[in-house]
Amino acid sequence: MLPSAPNTQSQPLTAIGLMSGTSLDGVDVALLRSDGEDVIEAGPTLSVPYPRMTKVWVQRAIKAALEGRSEANEIANAIDEVTSAHIRAVQKFMEKHHLVRKEIDVIGFHGQTILHRPPIDRSAPGRTWQIGSGQIMAEELGINVVDGFRLNDMAQGGEGAPFAPVYHAVLVRKLDRKHPVCVLNIGGVANVTWIPTDGDPMKMVAFDCGPGNGLVDQWVDFQTGERMDKDGAYAAAGEVQDEVLRLMLLNPYLRRKPPKSLDRYDFKIDHIKEMSTQDGAATLTAFTAACIERSVSLLPAAPGEWIVVGGGGHNPVLMAEIRDRLAAPVMLASDAGWRGDFLEAECFAYLAVRSLRKLPLSYPGTTRINRPLTGGMLHTKPV
Structure with missing residues (x-):
């Protein structure tokens, strides 16, 4: 399903999007085909619960981050746990839907937010922290990974959110x-x-x-x-x-x-x-x-x-x-034909393609930046 397209500026790419929200339920996975402007086709989805210890380490990491203990062992352990949980989620997703690496052009990896501190004023940027290693994911899965979606926006004085x-x-x-x-x-x-x-x-x-x-x-x-x-x-x-x-x-x-x-x-x-x-x-x-x-x-x-x-x-x-x-009137996502529970996972698949094509991810009216900004960091698979 959704076979990979040639990696040119005009052709659509097949992307996997990953999202784990602040509820710490687990990892949502969604497949999307997009040219960075439009959604060409939406593919299958999957939710993979976090193991109990992953939740425990993330909760400890959040506490350490809120207390300003950026180098705490709790955060290092949580990074390992979150990375492993997302890698396993992708592997399970690909096995279930009979996908192979060459069919996937990129993975959009949001990471697990443990801290979000928007700027108080324009005198200094704020800080947003999504843990998880995109580089390890790219190496383990053999697929290019984009992460760090919010960092450029925050570095340029933006709020770093929302990004959908x-x-x-x-x-x-x-x-x-x-x-x-x-x-x-x-x-x-x-x-x-x-x-x-x-x-x-x-x-x-x-x-x-x-x-x-x-x-x-x-x-x-x-x-x-x-x-x-x-x-x-x-x-x-x-x-x-x-x-x-x-x-x-x-x-x-x-x-x-x-x-x-x-x-x-x-x-x-x-x-x-x-x-x-x-x-x-x-x-x-x-x-x-x-x-x-x-x-x-x-x-x-x-x-x-x-x-x-x-x-x-x-x-x-x-x-x-x-x-x-x-x-x-107020309607549910399903009433509009959308997959409300997987919208954020779809979003980061879409944003990964936009990042590769240097298209804006955030705008002045969405994050208080001065001009539309692209973002994201590319981690390439082993040659």
Whole structure:
């Protein structure tokens, strides 16, 4: 499936995209054929859970990074674990779908984020850190690998996130809408991409609007040991504490003009620690939806519709809250014919091709840079 094309500037390439989000569930794998401008064909997908010890080492690495211990053994061990987990995911994916190395032109390897600190102002760049070795992956798999997608943007004073807008724009263009569209990605953090009617990437606006599933996941894990509020069950059984919600909505980040970005750990659960599990989940779920509602006033114009991608779309309580708060219709990715759970893996396959062809990955309205920027680092397979 999706045989490799000649590696010329005008011909499409076959790319594998890899994504592991802040939920630490595992590795999403997606195959895509693209010329760097359009998506020619979407291939198969696969999710491969992280082994337990990989999660443990990544959690330790996140703690070390947040504490400023950049040389900690925990981070070195996590890099090895993350690299190995992604290599095994690619091997499993290729075996399952009967693919061979010569059919794959490039792998887009996002890596595992352990720290994201956007610049406070223009005086100095921020820092974003995605761990995993693209070079080892290229050597082990015998396929060229692109990683480090966010680094050039951050080095040039950008936010380093979000990075999916250019891919969102391609998908929306295929829908041929006659109004602006907002793509709402709800992972650990929630972010929005506003795409104008004409699809011009220089007019796009994108930003992290607040927490996604991250706070609720953290709360439920803290209270019960479960990794998430599955199907919004705890939130559905609780009551939103409106005074606490109003207090949480005073967070100054929510008033900042975009583009802007967050680390998953920038918002805390401190306000709800005296609540029951159910009321806490209900209040945090309402907070996520309220932050999304607040984002509307920061957009160039009201969108004609919203398309939800990412894990948050599986939470019916959150989706009901969002629909109640937004004026325009809200649809799931599947309603648009998209694969919402694999959109980010597809995105980094697409961005790998764009990187090889020196096409922009980020724009002034998506990461606050001065001009469109390409990025990514190429690691070549052994000769």
